[in-house]
Structure formats: structure tokens, C-alpha cells
Amino acid sequence: MSNSERPNQLFRNLNAKVASIPMILTALVVFVGGTAWTVLYSFTNSKLLPRLNFVGLDQYYRLWATPRWLVSIENLLIYGVIALVFSLVIGFVLAALLDQKIRFEDTFRTIFLYPFALSFIVTGLVWQWLLNPDFGIQRVVRDLGWTSFSFDPLYNSSIVIYGISIAALWQGTGLIMCLMLAGLRGIDEDIWKAARVDGIPMWKTYLFIVIPMMRPVFITTLVIIAAGIVKVYDLVVAQTSGGPGIASEVPAKYVYDYMFFAQNLGQGFAASTMMLLSVVIVIVPWAYLEFGGKKRG
Amino acid sequence: MADVSVAAEAAAIRSAASGPSGPKPRHALSRRNIFLYGTLLVVALYYLLPLYVMVVTSLKGMPEIRLGNIFSPPLEITFEPWVKAWSQACTGLNCDGLSRGFWNSVRITVPSVLLSIAIASVNGYALANWRFKGADTFFVILIVGAFIPYQVMIYPIVIILREIGIYGTLTGLVIVHSIFGMPILTLLFRNYFTSMPEELFRAARVDGAGFWGIYLRIMLPMSLPIFVVAIILQVTGIWNDFLFGVVYTRPDTYPMTVQLNNIVNSVQGVKEYNVNMAATILTGLVPLIVYFVSGKLFVRGIAAGAVKG
Numbered sequence: 001m002s003n004s005e006r007p008n009q010l011f012r013n014l015n016a017k018v019a020s021i022p023m024i025l026t027a028l029v030v031f032v033g034g035t036a037w038t039v040l041y042s043f044t045n046s047k048l049l050p051r052l053n054f055v056g057l058d059q060y061y062r063l064w065a066t067p068r069w070l071v072s073i074e075n076l077l078i079y080g081v082i083a084l085v086f087s088l089v090i091g092f093v094l095a096a097l098l099d100q101k102i103r104f105e106d107t108f109r110t111i112f113l114y115p116f117a118l119s120f121i122v123t124g125l126v127w128q129w130l131l132n133p134d135f136g137i138q139r140v141v142r143d144l145g146w147t148s149f150s151f152d153p154l155y156n157s158s159i160v161i162y163g164i165s166i167a168a169l170w171q172g173t174g175l176i177m178c179l180m181l182a183g184l185r186g187i188d189e190d191i192w193k194a195a196r197v198d199g200i201p202m203w204k205t206y207l208f209i210v211i212p213m214m215r216p217v218f219i220t221t222l223v224i225i226a227a228g229i230v231k232v233y234d235l236v237v238a239q240t241s242g243g244p245g246i247a248s249e250v251p252a253k254y255v256y257d258y259m260f261f262a263q264n265l266g267q268g269f270a271a272s273t274m275m276l277l278s279v280v281i282v283i284v285p286w287a288y289l290e291f292g293g294k295k296r297g
Numbered sequence: 298m299a300d301v302s303v304a305a306e307a308a309a310i311r312s313a314a315s316g317p318s319g320p321k322p323r324h325a326l327s328r329r330n331i332f333l334y335g336t337l338l339v340v341a342l343y344y345l346l347p348l349y350v351m352v353v354t355s356l357k358g359m360p361e362i363r364l365g366n367i368f369s370p371p372l373e374i375t376f377e378p379w380v381k382a383w384s385q386a387c388t389g390l391n392c393d394g395l396s397r398g399f400w401n402s403v404r405i406t407v408p409s410v411l412l413s414i415a416i417a418s419v420n421g422y423a424l425a426n427w428r429f430k431g432a433d434t435f436f437v438i439l440i441v442g443a444f445i446p447y448q449v450m451i452y453p454i455v456i457i458l459r460e461i462g463i464y465g466t467l468t469g470l471v472i473v474h475s476i477f478g479m480p481i482l483t484l485l486f487r488n489y490f491t492s493m494p495e496e497l498f499r500a501a502r503v504d505g506a507g508f509w510g511i512y513l514r515i516m517l518p519m520s521l522p523i524f525v526v527a528i529i530l531q532v533t534g535i536w537n538d539f540l541f542g543v544v545y546t547r548p549d550t551y552p553m554t555v556q557l558n559n560i561v562n563s564v565q566g567v568k569e570y571n572v573n574m575a576a577t578i579l580t581g582l583v584p585l586i587v588y589f590v591s592g593k594l595f596v597r598g599i600a601a602g603a604v605k606g
Contacts, residue, residue: 016429022475031441114588120539121539178596233540
């Protein structure tokens with residue numbers, strides 16, 4: 001910098017620079033610095049306190065040999081596929097239904113979206129109650145006379161992740177519906193008219209004309225859902241605390257537990273770095289598709 | 298709509314021909330309408346069911362819950378579970394109910410909302426109207442950073458807060474909320490201020506107004522809707538937070554969500570499902586009220602803030 005020659009340079013537009021200090025600190029210290037710090041310390045054998053005692057990839061080998069981590073990853077994959085497929089399909093169908101110039105559209109939209117205002121903790125606890133085998137849906141159906149009826153996803157380790165997905169879908173599909181509805185409203189009315197004149201049935205219009213036209217909306221939605229999937233934590237804590245056993249563990253919970261309970265920081269850092277890696281794998285191709293070629297800020 | 302509009306189209310095409318024109322009269326009970334409204338009603342009932350069960354469970358006594366079915370309305374309405382949830386429910390050794398968590402959450406949410414919006418709005422304004430060299434680089438880092446899982450950054454922040462000496466205090470948590478609210482809020486404000494007419498800013502400059510003068514006298518009063526959107530976004534987001542609450546506070550300063558989880562999922566004592574459900578409703582009440590009062594602005598807020606997850 002030619003600071004000595006032109007002392008004004010740094011102080012020009014000073015107010016704007018002062019106003020941006022929180023952003024600069026957040027970007028550099030927390031986001032870049034924090035991430036680099038965690039990645040760096042994931043190569044150490046830090047236990048109770050972070051120590052720069054490098055052990056190479058040991059933490060990662062140990063991570064991928066830990067059954068709990070493998071269960072977490074498997075759960076995240078199942079949960080992720082369910083959340084992606086069902087929230088996209090249900091969200092789109094609901095949006096398409098609401099887009100039929102119906103009455104009470106606002107009422108329906110308000111009802112479909114209200115769970116999104118609730119926290120994952122509240123969502124998890126309500127569904128824990130509804131799925132309670134002694135008092136909830138299972139009991140009600142059994143009282144009706146079907147005594148062998150069994151529906152206890154939260155207490156059955158082979159299907160517990162599906163029980164959690166039910167709650168997640170209840171909470172989140174409203175948002176997807178809203179995004180889809182906004183996308184549908186952006187489709188030119190003339191497209192619909194042209195399709196009708198050509199006698200194309202409605203479902204075909206949706207499938208082959210409208211959905212391809214909504215590609216940007218779908219991609220944005222996809223990124224939003226994917227970012228939410230990796231972060232899933234509170235819902236599991238509230239609904240099952242990872243149980244029964246370790247059947248519903250997820251990576252975010254693994255990280256938290258190893259950092260703050262097991263006092264095995266190195267494992268926590270390695271696991272969180274793996275989470276970061278999974279986000280990078282999702283985000284980079286998307287960013288490349290969206291912004292590839294042109295430089296944009 | 299489809300068949301009606303097709304008829305209208307056909308009529309339009311045959312417009313030269315004489316005879317009756319205009320859309321075919323619509324039958325209220327057409328097959329299409331029954332299917333459409335039927336589906337929507339069933340789905341709406343499904344969405345409302347958990348809320349309904351929460352409310353009726355919280356109004357029943359425990360004997361009735363043990364005997365009856367969760368969907369049946371209460372035979373005898375009792376508000377005792379609500380009183381108990383608010384002022385007597387136990388977490389660990391404390392038995393002063395959710396009220397403590399409620400006031401903690403208020404003390405966390407109010408300053409966090411104010412601080413994060415103050416920082417982000419001024420910052421967005423600087424990015425929109427007073428760009429300086431390198432500003433966009435930091436902004437891009439900030440936005441990309443919004444996608445980094447929180448788990449990657451929580452421990453370094455613990456260290457930073459511990460060094461400053463505010464780890465475990467409400468001040469620390471307020472700062473954390475302001476940091477993680479920054480990407481989406483800054484984006485929101487930057488985009489809004491960028492869309493405002495440039496002439497306005499220039500005219501104010503010609504009249505001699507400076508950075509803060511323009512912000513306070515022109516930008517702020519003219520962008521109240523976006524401030525409301527930001528407030529809605531932050532109030533619900535911060536109130537509903539669990540992860541930061543559990544990491545950056547101590548048991549006596551736990552926010553409501555953390556305390557609620559501890560009350561309901563505690564392994565000691567007899568489970569009182571009615572108290573649990575009353576506590577759950579109480580915790581969900583603030584964002585629900587915000588949601589029902591704000592209506593369409595909420596939708597705008599979440600559409601902008603969806604990235605935050």
C-alpha cells in the first residue's frame with residue numbers, strides 16, 4: 001500500500017469501513033479463521049484441551065472405524081433422501097393445488113406453513129408424544145379393536161430414523177410449498193393458455209413444461225433442503241436423544257457430544273470437518289452450475 | 298379451472314361466431330372441486346392435528362390421559378398443567394418452572410435482534426451505497442460462510458468468548474446470534490438498499506448529508522418494511538435456537554428451548570405428559586403469535602432467510 005504517500009487512502013470513506021468492521025471480523029476471524037482452526041486441530045490428538053500435537057489422519061481413521069459415526073452417516077443419508085424426495089414432491093403438489101385459484105388460499109397456506117414457525121425442539125416433543133406407543137397413535141388404533149397394530153417408530157431401532165423424518169417433514173414442507181408457489185406464480189399465464197389450446201392435459205403441462213421452467217426454483221430449494229439436512233440436530237435431541245441405543249444418532253450430535261461430553265476434541269473436530277466436506281460436495285457443483293464462468297459478487 | 302378455461306379459450310377462438318360467449322358457468326360441486334378441496338382439507342387436518350393434540354393434552358388431568366385417547370377432547374378442563382409448567386416444573390435441582398427459561402429467552406432475543414439488525418442494516422447500507430475497495434470480497438466470504446455447518450465453528454468461538462471472558466454469559470450468546478444472523482440479514486438489507494432509487498442518495502449527498510445522516514434520515518424511514526421482515530426473521534430464529542443456547546450458556550441462563558427439552562426429556566420422576574405439552578405450547582407460543590400476526594411478511598422473511606435453515 002502507498003500509505004505513506006497518500007495517507008488519505010485508508011481514511012477515505014471511513015464511516016463505511018467502520019460500519020463494515022463487524023462483517024470483516026465475522027468473515028475473517030469466525031468464518032475463515034474458525035474453519036481453518038477446526039480443520040487444523042482435526043489433525044491433532046487434542047483431548048480435553050486443544051493441543052497442537054499432530055497425529056496425521058489418525059482421528060479420521062478412528063472416526064470411520066467408530067460404529068456410532070457409521071450409524072450417524074447412514075441415518076443422515078436415509079433422512080436426507082426422505083427429506084429431499086418427500087418435501088419436494090409434497091411441497092410441489094401442495095403448491096400446485098393452491099395455485100388452482102381456489103378459495104381460502106390464505107387459510108390453507110397459513111395452516112401448511114405454521115409448523116415452520118415452531119422450533120425443532122417443539123416439533124420433536126409433539127411428535128414424540130403422538131408416536132408414544134403407550135398413549136399415542138398406536139394405543140388409539142389398538143383401542144379401536146385392532147389389537148395387534150404396531151406403530152412405534154421411535155422405540156424400534158430399525159425404523160427410528162423414519163419416525164424422525166415424519167416430524168421433520170411436518171415441520172418443513174410448508175416452507176418448500178411456499179417457495180414452489182412463488183415459482184409457480186412466476187410462470188407466465190400465456191404458457192398455460194397455449195398448453196390448453198394445444199389440448200395438453202394438465203399433469204403433462206406440469207411435468208414437461210412448468211417443472212422444467214422452474215429449474216432455478218428447484219435448484220435453490222434443493223440447496224436449502226440440503227443445507228438443512230446436514231444441520232439436523234435439535235430434532236433428534238428432542239425426539240429420541242439419539243436412541244434407542246445409538247440407532248438415531250446424526251453427525252451434528254456426534255460432534256457436539258465428542259466436543260462437550262466425551263472431552264475428545266480431536267474426534268469432534270474431525271467429525272465436523274467431515275460435515276464441512278459434505279457441504280462442500282453439495283455446494284461447489286451448485287455454485288459452479290449457477291455462477292460458473294461469470295465472475296459475480 | 299382447467300376445463301372452464303379451456304371452454305373460455307375455445308369460445309375466444311370461435312369469437313367470430315355469434316352465440317353465447319364467456320366462460321361456462323362453474324358448478325360448485327364439480328368432481329374437480331370435491332377432489333381439490335377434499336385433498337386440501339385432509340392435508341390441513343393432518344397439519345393441525347399435532348397442535349390440537351398438544352392443546353387437548355395440556356388441558357387434561359393425568360388420570361384422564363392414562364385412560365383416554367389422545368385425540369378425545371378433555372372431559373374436565375384443567376389449567377393446572379399450565380400453571381405447573383410455568384412455575385413449578387423441575388430441571389435438575391431447580392423447580393421454578395419454564396418462567397426462568399422464558400425470561401432468559403426474552404433477555405437473549407431482544408438484544409440479539411436489536412444488535413444483529415443494527416449491525417446488518419448499517420453494513421448493508423455501506424455495501425449498497427458506500428462501496429470501498431475489498432468490501433465485496435468480505436461480503437462474498439460472509440455469504441459463503443452461511444453454508445458452513447455451525448459445528449465447524451462452535452469450538453473456536455468458545456475459545457474466543459473464553460478469552461474475552463464472556464463465555465457462558467448472555468452477552469456472549471447475544472454476540473453469537475449477531476454473528477450468525479449477519480450473512481442473511483446483510484444480504485437482505487444490501488439488496489433492499491440497492492433497489493432504492495440512486496437519485497435519492499445523490500440528492501442527499503448534494504445537500505451535504507453524510508454517511509450517518511443519510512442512513513438515519515432517509516434510508517431508515519424509507520425501509521421500515523424490510524426492518525419488520527428482519528425482526529420477524531430474527532425473533533423466530535433466535536427464540537427457536539437450541540444449539541447455541543446449549544453450547545454458550547450455563548444451566549441458570551438456558552433459553553426456553555433448552556430448558557423445555559430438559560424438562561420433558563428428564564429421566565427422573567413420573568412423566569407428566571399434560572405438563573410437558575403445556576410447556577411445549579408455552580415455548581412455541583411466541584413464534585406462533587409472531588407468525589399469525591405478521592402473515593405475509595413472515596413468508597417474505599422466511600423466503601429470504603431460508604438459507605439460514
